[in-house]
Amino acid sequence: MYFEEKGEIFHTTYSIKYLYTQSLKAEIEDKFLQYDNSLNAFKPTSIISKINKNEEAVPDSFFINVFKRSQEVSLNSEGLFDITISPLINAWGFGFKNMDNVTPQIIDSLRLLVGYDKIRLENGEVKKSDPRIQFNMSAIAKGYATDVIAELLESYGISNYMVEIGGEIRTKGNSPKGNCWNIGITKPIGKNIYDYQNLQTILRLCNKSLATSGNFRNYYIKDGRKYAHTINPKTGYPSESNILSTTIIADDCMTADAYATAFMLMDTTLTRKVAEKEKLEYMLVLGEKDSTFTVVKSKNFDEYIVY
Numbered sequence: 001m002y003f004e005e006k007g008e009i010f011h012t013t014y015s016i017k018y019l020y021t022q023s024l025k026a027e028i029e030d031k032f033l034q035y036d037n038s039l040n041a042f043k044p045t046s047i048i049s050k051i052n053k054n055e056e057a058v059p060d061s062f063f064i065n066v067f068k069r070s071q072e073v074s075l076n077s078e079g080l081f082d083i084t085i086s087p088l089i090n091a092w093g094f095g096f097k098n099m100d101n102v103t104p105q106i107i108d109s110l111r112l113l114v115g116y117d118k119i120r121l122e123n124g125e126v127k128k129s130d131p132r133i134q135f136n137m138s139a140i141a142k143g144y145a146t147d148v149i150a151e152l153l154e155s156y157g158i159s160n161y162m163v164e165i166g167g168e169i170r171t172k173g174n175s176p177k178g179n180c181w182n183i184g185i186t187k188p189i190g191k192n193i194y195d196y197q198n199l200q201t202i203l204r205l206c207n208k209s210l211a212t213s214g215n216f217r218n219y220y221i222k223d224g225r226k227y228a229h230t231i232n233p234k235t236g237y238p239s240e241s242n243i244l245s246t247t248i249i250a251d252d253c254m255t256a257d258a259y260a261t262a263f264m265l266m267d268t269t270l271t272r273k274v275a276e277k278e279k280l281e282y283m284l285v286l287g288e289k290d291s292t293f294t295v296v297k298s299k300n301f302d303e304y305i306v307y
Contacts, residue, residue: 002160002176010040010142012166017176018153019160031152035145038062039137051126052134059126066137066144066254067121073140073258074116076274081262082233086136087113089231092238107236114233142168143211143257150253163253170209170253180206182306185247185283202306209253213260214245214285230264239265244293245285249304250278272298 005016005025009032016028038060040046050057059067073081087110091102118129137144142165149163150170160173162181171181183203203210214230230239246263250256259280263271275282281301286294 014165017162018158020158028149035062035148039141041136048135054131066140069254070140071116073262077262079234080265081258082116083135083137084114084133085233086134088236111236139261140254140258142166143253146170146253168211168253168257171205172207180204183210203304204306209250209256211253211256211260212247213264232265241265242287243284244287247283249281
């Protein structure tokens with residue numbers, strides 16, 4: 001029979017459906033705890049927190065896997081994805097509330113602490129070019145956590161499941177209806193809100209992962225044009241791309257999650273190049289001056305659309 005486990009983790013919700021002979025809720029919660037002890041930057045005793053504070057800590061497999069994949073994505077995205085971006089995010093403030101207080105001098109000083117080329121793993125030890133460098137893996141963490149739970153299920157021989165954590169999804173096999181998993185994508189209906197009761201489209205996923213980044217409700221307007229609330233780690237300033245949302249389909253959710261963030265900053269040429277190299281499908285929602293939205297998709301994205 002199909003089981004469904006629901007709850008809250010990492011300041012968001014999760015839903016896990018799987019075909020098995022018994023509930024694995026306890027095992028799932030234990031795996032979440034292990035993950036939390038490694039990669040929760042807000043937990044003082046976690047491995048990532050200790051590394052941020054330059055305390056003695058041995059990176060575990062969770063940290064190493066995310067670190068290595070993050071560095072690969074950073075390289076492929078020409079530095080537009082970066083797990084050292086925290087100082088810039090903190091300077092601008094949530095929702096850009098500190099925008100009026102940020103100066104070029106502040107940005108220049110903080111950029112010295114940002115850059116994927118300033119960190120490395122050497123013999124299982126994290127090396128920083130400056131001890132003040134901080135790690136923040138939130139742009140890839142939910143995706144990887146989704147993969148971790150999927151791998152747990154597969155270790156029990158489970159071949160039909162859907163793991164969803166905060167909107168990041170990994171699927172395998174069939175749903176309870178006996179076919180691939182149908183995933184709804186919410187619809188924008190105005191200049192700043194989603195219509196959560198109606199769907200823009202439904203995607204059918206078979207042995208694929210999906211992640212989204214961006215929010216129609218979080219943007220600012222400059223010279224009559226909308227811009228998403230995304231910091232460019234290379235410049236230190238808010239992105240001047242009008243991409244408001246990205247949806248990425250990939251084989252694993254860690255990859256989908258990371259590139260959903262990176263694609264928010266990429267130009268069209270780089271987007272196509274990376275998507276081809278990484279075998280990704282994507283859908284981008286662009287904000288226009290008249291408060292309408294334009295949708296741009298990769299050439300094979302429609303193959304996943306039910307309607």
